[in-house]
Amino acid sequence: MTLTEQMTDLARRAKAASRELARLTTDEKNRCLLAMAEGIEKNAAALKEANALDMQAGANLGLSAAMLDRLKLDDKRIAGMARGLREVAALPDPVGRVLDERVRPNGLKLRKVTTPIGVIVIIYESRPNVTADAASLCFKSGNATILRGGKEAMNSNRLIAETMIDAARKTLAHFPEHAIQVVPTTHREAIPVLLSLTQYVDLCMPRGGEGLIRAVAECSKVPVIKHYKGVCHVYVDGDADLGMAEEIVLNAKCQRPAVCNAMETLLVDKSIAARFLPAIAGRLAEKKVELRVDPTTREILTQTAPNAHSASVRLATDQDYYTEYNDYVLNVRVVDGVKEAIDHVNHYGSAHSDSIVTKDEARARQFLNEVDSAAVYWNASTRFTDGGEFGMGAEIGISTDKIGARGPMGLDELTSYKWIGIGNGQLRT
Amino acid sequence: MTLTEQMTDLARRAKAASRELARLTTDEKNRCLLAMAEGIEKNAAALKEANALDMQAGANLGLSAAMLDRLKLDDKRIAGMARGLREVAALPDPVGRVLDERVRPNGLKLRKVTTPIGVIVIIYESRPNVTADAASLCFKSGNATILRGGKEAMNSNRLIAETMIDAARKTLAHFPEHAIQVVPTTHREAIPVLLSLTQYVDLCMPRGGEGLIRAVAECSKVPVIKHYKGVCHVYVDGDADLGMAEEIVLNAKCQRPAVCNAMETLLVDKSIAARFLPAIAGRLAEKKVELRVDPTTREILTQTAPNAHSASVRLATDQDYYTEYNDYVLNVRVVDGVKEAIDHVNHYGSAHSDSIVTKDEARARQFLNEVDSAAVYWNASTRFTDGGEFGMGAEIGISTDKIGARGPMGLDELTSYKWIGIGNGQLRT
Numbered sequence: 046m047t048l049t050e051q052m053t054d055l056a057r058r059a060k061a062a063s064r065e066l067a068r069l070t071t072d073e074k075n076r077c078l079l080a081m082a083e084g085i086e087k088n089a090a091a092l093k094e095a096n097a098l099d100m101q102a103g104a105n106l107g108l109s110a111a112m113l114d115r116l117k118l119d120d121k122r123i124a125g126m127a128r129g130l131r132e133v134a135a136l137p138d139p140v141g142r143v144l145d146e147r148v149r150p151n152g153l154k155l156r157k158v159t160t161p162i163g164v165i166v167i168i169y170e171s172r173p174n175v176t177a178d179a180a181s182l183c184f185k186s187g188n189a190t191i192l193r194g195g196k197e198a199m200n201s202n203r204l205i206a207e208t209m210i211d212a213a214r215k216t217l218a219h220f221p222e223h224a225i226q227v228v229p230t231t232h233r234e235a236i237p238v239l240l241s242l243t244q245y246v247d248l249c250m251p252r253g254g255e256g257l258i259r260a261v262a263e264c265s266k267v268p269v270i271k272h273y274k275g276v277c278h279v280y281v282d283g284d285a286d287l288g289m290a291e292e293i294v295l296n297a298k299c300q301r302p303a304v305c306n307a308m309e310t311l312l313v314d315k316s317i318a319a320r321f322l323p324a325i326a327g328r329l330a331e332k333k334v335e336l337r338v339d340p341t342t343r344e345i346l347t348q349t350a351p352n353a354h355s356a357s358v359r360l361a362t363d364q365d366y367y368t369e370y371n372d373y374v375l376n377v378r379v380v381d382g383v384k385e386a387i388d389h390v391n392h393y394g395s396a397h398s399d400s401i402v403t404k405d406e407a408r409a410r411q412f413l414n415e416v417d418s419a420a421v422y423w424n425a426s427t428r429f430t431d432g433g434e435f436g437m438g439a440e441i442g443i444s445t446d447k448i449g450a451r452g453p454m455g456l457d458e459l460t461s462y463k464w465i466g467i468g469n470g471q472l473r474t
Numbered sequence: 475m476t477l478t479e480q481m482t483d484l485a486r487r488a489k490a491a492s493r494e495l496a497r498l499t500t501d502e503k504n505r506c507l508l509a510m511a512e513g514i515e516k517n518a519a520a521l522k523e524a525n526a527l528d529m530q531a532g533a534n535l536g537l538s539a540a541m542l543d544r545l546k547l548d549d550k551r552i553a554g555m556a557r558g559l560r561e562v563a564a565l566p567d568p569v570g571r572v573l574d575e576r577v578r579p580n581g582l583k584l585r586k587v588t589t590p591i592g593v594i595v596i597i598y599e600s601r602p603n604v605t606a607d608a609a610s611l612c613f614k615s616g617n618a619t620i621l622r623g624g625k626e627a628m629n630s631n632r633l634i635a636e637t638m639i640d641a642a643r644k645t646l647a648h649f650p651e652h653a654i655q656v657v658p659t660t661h662r663e664a665i666p667v668l669l670s671l672t673q674y675v676d677l678c679m680p681r682g683g684e685g686l687i688r689a690v691a692e693c694s695k696v697p698v699i700k701h702y703k704g705v706c707h708v709y710v711d712g713d714a715d716l717g718m719a720e721e722i723v724l725n726a727k728c729q730r731p732a733v734c735n736a737m738e739t740l741l742v743d744k745s746i747a748a749r750f751l752p753a754i755a756g757r758l759a760e761k762k763v764e765l766r767v768d769p770t771t772r773e774i775l776t777q778t779a780p781n782a783h784s785a786s787v788r789l790a791t792d793q794d795y796y797t798e799y800n801d802y803v804l805n806v807r808v809v810d811g812v813k814e815a816i817d818h819v820n821h822y823g824s825a826h827s828d829s830i831v832t833k834d835e836a837r838a839r840q841f842l843n844e845v846d847s848a849a850v851y852w853n854a855s856t857r858f859t860d861g862g863e864f865g866m867g868a869e870i871g872i873s874t875d876k877i878g879a880r881g882p883m884g885l886d887e888l889t890s891y892k893w894i895g896i897g898n899g900q901l902r903t
Binding site (some may be wrong): 246417435473 | 576578692718826844847848853863877895898902
């Protein structure tokens with residue numbers, strides 16, 4: 046069987062399973078999810094064994110300690126997967142919500158109702174627990190999943206999926222076994238082939254580094270929902286509460302620098318730069334944050350604290366403003382008012398999460414309206430862009446796209462909709 | 475300047491214009507639209523002259539009479555464009571609607587608010603009036619438009635766009651002149667180049683024949699919203715009101731056969747086939763509808779009306795069931811119940827518009843739920859899938875996609891959304 050035939054079979058089975066999935070009741074889906082959670086717990090020993098094979102192979106291949114840590118399945122992570130499955134079972138069913146309802150003058154009743162999307166391909170890197178998380182969210186929203194994890198996690202991913210399917214089938218005889226499938230090959234070409242099958246695959250969600258996501262977006266013929274990176278900004282306006290601004294800047298940069306909603310660039314209005322920059326630079330220095338600054342900022346810092354910051358402050362290059370450091374590094378730039386701040390964000394940012402700190406409502410509104418990002422904040426940290434923080438209950442990813450979901454994606458964002466028209470013989474005249 | 479440079483400039487200007495557009499108030503947008511309407515009316519003579527050049531070139535190229543008719547701009551069509559612009563001005567602004575609102579336990583107020591999409595490329599065929607229709611809907615929803623009409627309509631399209639822009643600029647000094655642009659070349663490669671510029675272009679909407687749309691979808695790196703064709707079905711259930719079913723079938727097939735929401739295949743439950751088929755075949759024969767039938771249907775028709783239909787009835791091929799005739803031709807197939815009808819629709823259909831005629835609510839619900847189409851009807855004609863009929867006020871197209879808009883697309887479907895978070899110093903802990 047050629048790779049194309051293999052992928053076509055996989056995708057065709059997923060589409061058929063998605064039709065069966067769409068017929069399951071909420072209660073049936075929840076029972077399956079609870080059974081999956083129990084199955085994962087009961088199968089912990091076998092899961093750790095399969096994972097040990099991956100870990101051993103990874104060590105032989107020379108994977109870094111950080112990668113091996115991400116790859117590892119221990120009791121805590123297995124319990125986390127089971128807990129995640131139970132949490133998804135407890136969430137409301139996102140399918141069948143009425144988004145709009147209208148009765149036309151001819152009496153035709155129209156309803157816009159959420160539906161599953163169909164077949165979703167999830168592409169991800171090391172962490173095997175994503176297998177359970179992603180598959181359960183797709184399953185609850187009535188979608189069939191095709192999972193393509195990192196090749197280093199193949200044994201773990203396969204057994205997680207098998208465990209979930211076995212548990213569901215024992216609970217529900219008509220559970221469609223192809224609702225959750227792991228791509229059965231590590232062939233590089235499997236992804237472009239799979240993502241060319243527009244008749245079967247409805248959506249691809251890649252999760253991982255920018256390189257992976259760009260490669261997927263480049264080759265895909267099916268819609269891709271994604272974010273490449275998080276180059277997030279905090280703009281401290283001339284009318285900011287500077288105490289609040291300091292706390293927000295520290296939180297956005299330092300609370301967890303490695304995540305996509307952490308701040309990468311601080312923009313400061315020139316009217317308060319001489320007051321604010323020395324203070325915040327001191328606090329950032331305490332946290333060992335390196336600064337990449339514009340000439341104005343350097344001048345201010347040199348004058349106010351000539352020796353304190355020299356080691357960790359250098360001039361920012363244009364490229365720095367595009368960079369997601371994911372680390373204790375921060376660009377700092379002085380701007381001439383909110384308009385220049387907005388222009389900077391729209392030019393250099395990644396349309397992810399950006400915040401203004403100000404007491405001036407008009408400028409806040411301007412920033413919120415004109416910054417073209419998935420999430421915009423007024424007097425709050427950028428770090429809130431997250432499914433859990435938004436009250437979605439669970440998150441399958443974050444989108445900076447404008448077609449389909451934007452911002453954090455929970456169960457609701459894994460649905461499409463259809464129009465249902467109910468009549469009593471209406472004809473078009 | 476290379477084609478790539480030319481397209482990049484065009485797209486970059488559109489993106490810049492989209493930022494300015496997003497700042498216009500509803501009143502400013504409406505004043506521009508009304509001025510555009512007046513401008514189109516006042517410039518009628520010049521528009522007809524420009525169109526005459528296109529018509530002459532088209533005649534020289536040997537365009538068919540039907541194509542020349544679509545290309546023609548006469549007083550009626552010019553008045554229609556102006557009326558359309560005024561209608562769009564009268565519609566509510568789709569930007570800034572609050573789709574969701576929540577206050578988190580930490581006091582952070584979250585609002586999900588509609589926004590423009592950004593830059594939309596519209597690709598279409600002959601009719602120059604699409605230039606005004608599409609540009610006005612995109613403009614009202616705050617989107618910059620890049621228009622690529624048929625090359626045979628280049629003079630007409632250019633002057634329509636120029637007329638609109640001139641009128642808007644006279645009314646509003648800060649109208650962004652690149653909000654509406656016509657691709658200034660007929661080079662075939664312009665489309666793939668333009669649709670590779672994901673940093674500037676947010677969406678492409680191709681309108682036209684299946685070949686054009688497939689070519690666009692194949693080459694595009696930006697999201698495409700589209701429908702390839704309309705292979706729509708009416709399923710007459712065993713418990714149908716057969717009088718109602720006859721009227722719906724006739725309406726869905728004959729009221730306007732050339733449009734995408736017209737029926738192409740009639741499915742009839744076997745329990746009423748012997749009663750229903752002779753009656754409906756007689757009425758379809760009066761309308762000169764040719765039938766492509768399955769063996770069961772042929773047998774029934776041969777027995778009940780051996781001579782009446784022979785000339786216009788032949789056996790359907792498998793390919794016929796995938797075909798959009800856009801004409802007085804209809805496939806007819808007898809099926810064994812609603813399940814088989816649903817399977818037929820999901821297999822052969824184009825996910826556009828499908829209807830069940832029945833008095834049985836359970837079977838109707840099953841059909842409405844399980845038919846995976848943009849619009850599904852119970853006891854109504856498929857012909858209602860239309861922005862105007864849905865009360866959207868205007869329609870820019872119909873989507874059979876599942877990511878982004880599905881079904882008829884009006885102003886609301888030309889928006890994206892963002893999340894706005896308003897706090898008083900909230901930090902993530």
